[in-house]
Amino acid sequence: MTDHSQSPDTQPSKHAGSLLSPSPGTIKRNRAEARFKGYGIAAIAVGLLMLLVLVFTIVSKGVGAYTQTFITLDVELLESKLDKKGNRNLDDIKKVTTFGYAPLIKNAFATKLEELGLETDLKAKDQAKIVSKSAAAQLREYVIANPDMIGKTVTFKFLTNSRVDGYMKGRVSRESIAKDKSISVAQLDFVDQLVAAGVIKKTFNLDFILGADASDQRPEAAGMGVSMVGSLFMMLVVLALALPIGVAASIYLEEFAPQNWLTDIIEVNISNLAAVPSIVFGILGLAVFINYMHLPTSAPLVGGLVLTLMTLPTIIISTRASLKSVPPSIRDAALGVGASKMQSVFHHVLPLAAPGILTGTIIGLAQALGETAPLLLIGMVGFIASNAPDSLSSGLLSPNSAMPAQIYEWAKRADPAFYERAWGGIIILLVFLVTMNTVAVILRRRFERRW
Amino acid sequence: MNDMTFVERTVDTRQTKIAAKNVQVYYGETHAIKDVNVEIEDKTVTAFIGPSGCGKSTFLRCLNRMNDTIDICRVQGDILLDGEDIYDKRVDPVQLRAKVGMVFQKPNPFPKSIYDNVAYGPRIHGLAKNKAELDEIVEKSLRRGAIWDEVKDRLDAPGTGLSGGQQQRLCIARAVATEPEVLLMDEPCSALDPIATAQVEELIDDLRQRYSVVIVTHSMQQAARVSQKTAFFHLGNLVEFGETGQIFTNPEDPRTESYITGRIG
Numbered sequence: 001m002t003d004h005s006q007s008p009d010t011q012p013s014k015h016a017g018s019l020l021s022p023s024p025g026t027i028k029r030n031r032a033e034a035r036f037k038g039y040g041i042a043a044i045a046v047g048l049l050m051l052l053v054l055v056f057t058i059v060s061k062g063v064g065a066y067t068q069t070f071i072t073l074d075v076e077l078l079e080s081k082l083d084k085k086g087n088r089n090l091d092d093i094k095k096v097t098t099f100g101y102a103p104l105i106k107n108a109f110a111t112k113l114e115e116l117g118l119e120t121d122l123k124a125k126d127q128a129k130i131v132s133k134s135a136a137a138q139l140r141e142y143v144i145a146n147p148d149m150i151g152k153t154v155t156f157k158f159l160t161n162s163r164v165d166g167y168m169k170g171r172v173s174r175e176s177i178a179k180d181k182s183i184s185v186a187q188l189d190f191v192d193q194l195v196a197a198g199v200i201k202k203t204f205n206l207d208f209i210l211g212a213d214a215s216d217q218r219p220e221a222a223g224m225g226v227s228m229v230g231s232l233f234m235m236l237v238v239l240a241l242a243l244p245i246g247v248a249a250s251i252y253l254e255e256f257a258p259q260n261w262l263t264d265i266i267e268v269n270i271s272n273l274a275a276v277p278s279i280v281f282g283i284l285g286l287a288v289f290i291n292y293m294h295l296p297t298s299a300p301l302v303g304g305l306v307l308t309l310m311t312l313p314t315i316i317i318s319t320r321a322s323l324k325s326v327p328p329s330i331r332d333a334a335l336g337v338g339a340s341k342m343q344s345v346f347h348h349v350l351p352l353a354a355p356g357i358l359t360g361t362i363i364g365l366a367q368a369l370g371e372t373a374p375l376l377l378i379g380m381v382g383f384i385a386s387n388a389p390d391s392l393s394s395g396l397l398s399p400n401s402a403m404p405a406q407i408y409e410w411a412k413r414a415d416p417a418f419y420e421r422a423w424g425g426i427i428i429l430l431v432f433l434v435t436m437n438t439v440a441v442i443l444r445r446r447f448e449r450r451w
Numbered sequence: 452m453n454d455m456t457f458v459e460r461t462v463d464t465r466q467t468k469i470a471a472k473n474v475q476v477y478y479g480e481t482h483a484i485k486d487v488n489v490e491i492e493d494k495t496v497t498a499f500i501g502p503s504g505c506g507k508s509t510f511l512r513c514l515n516r517m518n519d520t521i522d523i524c525r526v527q528g529d530i531l532l533d534g535e536d537i538y539d540k541r542v543d544p545v546q547l548r549a550k551v552g553m554v555f556q557k558p559n560p561f562p563k564s565i566y567d568n569v570a571y572g573p574r575i576h577g578l579a580k581n582k583a584e585l586d587e588i589v590e591k592s593l594r595r596g597a598i599w600d601e602v603k604d605r606l607d608a609p610g611t612g613l614s615g616g617q618q619q620r621l622c623i624a625r626a627v628a629t630e631p632e633v634l635l636m637d638e639p640c641s642a643l644d645p646i647a648t649a650q651v652e653e654l655i656d657d658l659r660q661r662y663s664v665v666i667v668t669h670s671m672q673q674a675a676r677v678s679q680k681t682a683f684f685h686l687g688n689l690v691e692f693g694e695t696g697q698i699f700t701n702p703e704d705p706r707t708e709s710y711i712t713g714r715i716g
């Protein structure tokens with residue numbers, strides 16, 4: 001200031017020239033900026049394109065799993081086959097195995113053909129083969145549940161064999177089955193006849209979403225339902241353990257613990273734990289929970305415990321970050337009016353940090369939901385065939401699977417029909433993940449406060 | 452010491468509320484307060500003045516142990532409140548802070564409603580038996596904070612939605628609501644317009660009837676207007692402490708004189 005008044009500036013201004021014509025420097029600078037924007041837009045475009053390809057692939061490959069081919073047949077529940085003594089004794093009825101039911105299905109085909117006036121060269125045995133192997137079991141279950149229906153004719157909707165299903169979905173063609181022993185061209189012709197007559201139809205398949213996994217020979221019957229229950233149980237365990245432990249640990253570390261070498265070490269270790277590959281947690285769970293503590297293998301409880309270990313660092317890190325983001329002046333204000341440390345934390349800091357904590361927890365849960373590797377090690381990839389009410393009541397200690405493990409299991413099996421189901425399962429998993437992340441984003445937007 | 456205060460009380464002179472003896476404060480290696488001795492009287496407004504960074508806030512925060520929250524901060528020496536050492540091991544700083552309230556340099560209302568901001572202190576200390584009493588305390592405090600007329604129709608609105616000056620007065624109301632015996636104010640008027648400043652100064656004068664008030668200020672005029680005693684800090688030292696009139700008209704130390712006349716700072 002004083003310098004200026006004493007020696008008036010004699011040098012010309014450094015910014016000579018009209019404002020209306022940009023200087024060379026400005027032009028160069030603006031070009032660089034435009035180029036940088038271009039790179040950014042290109043990067044985003046590439047990202048979006050990849051996302052689009054991903055979503056398109058998953059949906060186009062997986063959507064087939066949600067429809068299934070069914071055949072409608074009227075089955076006469078012959079007393080002579082099912083209850084020879086005729087006294088409707090359940091123990092006797094149960095003695096008839098699924099083999100005993102196979103002839104009923106053959107008969108049903110015969111009556112159907114007669115009723116429709118259709119002609120075929122196919123032998124009765126081969127006709128019945130277009131029906132899923134689960135059909136006999138379905139019949140048997142029905143009869144055991146309703147023994148008084150024996151002797152009557154009942155209309156059933158059976159799953160067709162996965163080859164027939166594949167034929168309906170365009171996966172299987174007359175050429176592709178040249179070496180396939182489980183289906184012949186004649187059978188496909190027969191299927192065409194039945195489709196034309198409206199006996200075979202492709203409809204939405206709720207059982208894929210709610211049902212249990214099925215054995216290698218019956219991909220048409222496999223569903224995600226039981227593994228969803230397994231995942232649900234595990235998430236409950238993770239939520240019940242990781243949230244309170246994680247939040248308590250972070251509050252202690254962030255608000256109460258003194259700053260010394262011990263807390264520094266703890267801090268570094270928590271950050272490191274977050275980067276530990278999940279399979280390490282899996283083998284740890286195998287060693288500690290199963291081999292040492294003798295918890296049952298394949299149980300959602302063990303899976304939940306392992307995933308808790310994995311989720312804890314995520315929750316602790318995000319909770320600490322959101323506690324840190326609460327301005328210290330709020331703590332000062334509370335202490336200044338005579339609140340205790342604990343009151344200042346629980347009355348003021350925690351409510352402000354809550355949205356961040358919840359977001360972190362949900363993201364941690366979503367991570368755990370999609371985790372596969374540790375589950376393989378503790379054996380949660382079994383095939384569990386119990387259906388909805390049973391699977392729900394089976395609880396935390398009986399063997400179960402989980403969604404990602406189920407998908408892995410299907411992808412591993414040889415039959416292409418399972419492959420389609422793996423993609424279908426991925427859709428369900430993604431729907432869960434996207435929902436959880438959306439909830440997290442909404443929570444954050446909703447409760448975010450600004451100072 | 453106890454006997455002395457007792458004697459003083461009976462003769463009803465202004466008694467010492469807070470006595471600081473040989474107080475040293477360190478932030479890690481930094482020696483922020485160097486051997487400060489000062490006696491703050493009851494029913495008196497004491498002003499702390501001095502250039503920026505000289506340790507006014509630091510010393511003020513020693514008086515209600517707000518420095519405890521800073522890990523690297525160490526306080527040595529004795530600070531007595533009514534003859535009791537507030538740094539004694541048996542003293543619970545929470546109890547101390549209920550007695551020695553504080554208004555901070557930067558307004559820091561809770562992100563809650565205006566009502567809850569003021570009611571928080573009385574609530575946690577159990578000062579109100581019922582809702583009606585609490586309402587009364589809130590209204591009285593807001594009036595004393597010179598902000599009642601502006602907020603009486605929107606007590607449920609968030610305190611953080613007020614203007615900076617209003618927030619500061621809300622913070623004053625919040626501090627007053629817990630009925631402290633000593634009120635520490637760190638530049639309470641730095642965000643206020645002249646009208647609000649005048650109101651706060653009036654409030655300070657009013658508070659003096661019952662409490663001891665310590666105010667940090669950068670405004671010489673304000674110190675001269677509201678305080679009876681003034682302490683001048685410089686580089687962590689208490690350079691001069693005495694009657695406000697004497698400090699401003701006839702300072703003993705040359706450093707005080709140059710600060711007041713605007714040559715250092």
Ligand SMILES: Nc1ncnc2c1ncn2[C@@H]1O[C@H](COP(=O)(O)OP(=O)(O)OP(=O)(O)O)[C@@H](O)[C@H]1O
Nearest residue numbers: 478481483501502503504505506507508509510521
């Ligand atoms: N939390 C802290 N950690 C380390 N040093 C600190 C801390 N707070 C204050 N100091 C140091 O202590 C000294 C005194 O600071 P203080 O805040 O008390 O000054 P002040 O007189 O209140 O200044 P102002 O008028 O600008 O508010 C300064 O040198 C400052 O750098």
Ligand SMILES: [Mg+2]
Nearest residue numbers: 507508556637
């Ligand atoms: Mg200060």
